[in-house]
Amino acid sequence: MNKLNLLTSLPIVFSLLFCNSNLQSEDHEAHSSSEKVPKKAVAVLFPTQGNDVTGVITLEQKEDGVLLKGKVINLTPGKHGFHIHEYGDLRSKDGKSAGGHYSPEGHRHGSPDDKEHHAGDFGNIDANDEGTATIEVTAKDQKLHMLLGRAIVVHGGADDLKSQPSGNAGPRVSLGVIGLANSE
Template identity: 35%
Template sequence: MKKFSMFACLSATLLLMGACGSGGSDQTAEGTDTVVATGTDPGDTLTVVGEQPSDSPTGFRAGQRAVAVINAASGSSVTGQAVFTQTGDNKVQMVLNIDGAPQGEHAVHLHQKGDCSAADASSAGPHWNPTKQPHGNREGDGAHHMGDLPNFAVGADGRGRVEVEIEGWTVGGNDTTTSVVDHAIIIHAKADDYKTQPSGDAGGRIGCGVITLQAVQGAQ
């Protein structure tokens, strides 16, 4: 009788373990992302549904992008586009392409307000300067605005290009003092002298675009 009781207990335990094991793989913990796999081969797609963790404590993602479409201001013929890509922790690459600008050197700055509604782009406000620094040369050793950038050249064909990587910027994220999103990029009529306060005597605003965050690929 004792042998039979031990056998019955052992059988019940094994059945219970089997039942637990068979259902566990189909469940996901409450509050976690749902993972849907379309196959088991290395080349198959794995899709994560739900909010995915960012690559940094500040909330931005590596590879995240923002774009500004630049339109004419102050009666100019300037058009163009600026693309901002997060390349690392507090590091952003900006690629700017301009067409229809007068030949010569021009200043480009990020301005406080993402608003290009005024004909002269004055609606974009002053330079983006959350740290309250004097205007200056980002490529020098002195203080400068967060929105200060190097001058760029426009050729006889009216085209100009800037490609720079800026330390201290982010694309989106939790820190509004570093994120370029929702600010304006302004093309000026003249070059920045990097000395005159508060904007380098760069002349009128001949191009303006609002920097808008692009959807992160794969996020839902």
């Protein structure tokens, strides 16, 4: 094929590719809309290296947001930062591969009661004298399907709710990936 034929056929090739990609996108949207949006998820928390903090957190889509409920055990008594982080990547021994706090709008870190804060900012959980924290918190205006595949992280210290970028809550002592829950 000479250069002239190649140049004149490029617009046709691009048109075909564009039309095909639009058709695939429309088919995907039609197929996706018929699928059910997930309503329940779970995160099983595993300790980072040198820790023994574990737990189970369930997540359920509600009208006003996502309800997180569960228990975390083997904590030191007191407050511990509790957040959803960007990635469900558990490859590093210290939990840092989970990235920073989940913040799709790019807000600054803050209290969950602040007008603007990371979507993954939940403040602190409070461990009793036995080292158990019971959790029941709503992530207001969140959609469960946007949290799937991300990580829930528990920190070794209290979140001060203001230091940037993550509240100075200390090392990550436990984390788990948010995955679809078995409905049975």
